[in-house]
Amino acid sequence: MTRRTFLAGLIGVVLGVLAFSAGWLAGRTGIGSAVPLESLDAREHAFVDRMKGVVLDGVFTVDGRTGTPRPDRYEITSVEKVGDDLWRFNARMVHDTTDVTLPFVVPMKWLDDTPVVTLTDYSIPTLGSFTARVFFYSDRYAGTWQHGNEVGGHLYGRITRQETGSRK
Helix, strand or coil: CCHHHHHHHHHHHHHHHHHHHHHHHHHHHCCCCCCCHHHCCHHHHHHHHHCCCEEEEEEECCCCCCCCCEEEEEEEEEEEEEECCEEEEEEEEEECCEEEEEEEEEEEEEECCEEEEEEEEEEECCCEEEEEEEEEECCEEEEEEEECCCEEEEEEEEEEECCCCCCC
């Protein structure tokens, strides 16, 4: 085997590993195209329809703090299934001093007809690491959240249709 043949083989292996890694990363993070709508089951299709152009308008609590829960708002443009148990929420999150628009790709499981977001030590760019369990049912959502090891609490609210052109 010549040195040139060896280097060509090595480069081929490295390119193959890089291509595999890029495909795995795209699938794991939900980057890329969504699962075709026609392949969704009835409950998934209903969830996609229900979450199009909505606002999750509610509050969150912080463990150990008394007083009125603080406002929490998520403007959801759309929700797409992007892999096995992975869903992309195209959303704007507004609470306290945070106002960020990102596509959040999160794991979501189904409990019968109820979708439940299941985050465990999930990193959100610019915000940090979160653990949460949030379920959606009818026109309501509720759950628990934890930010790193420092702080956590509950969140809950209503799901309403977003008025066209409104951004608070």
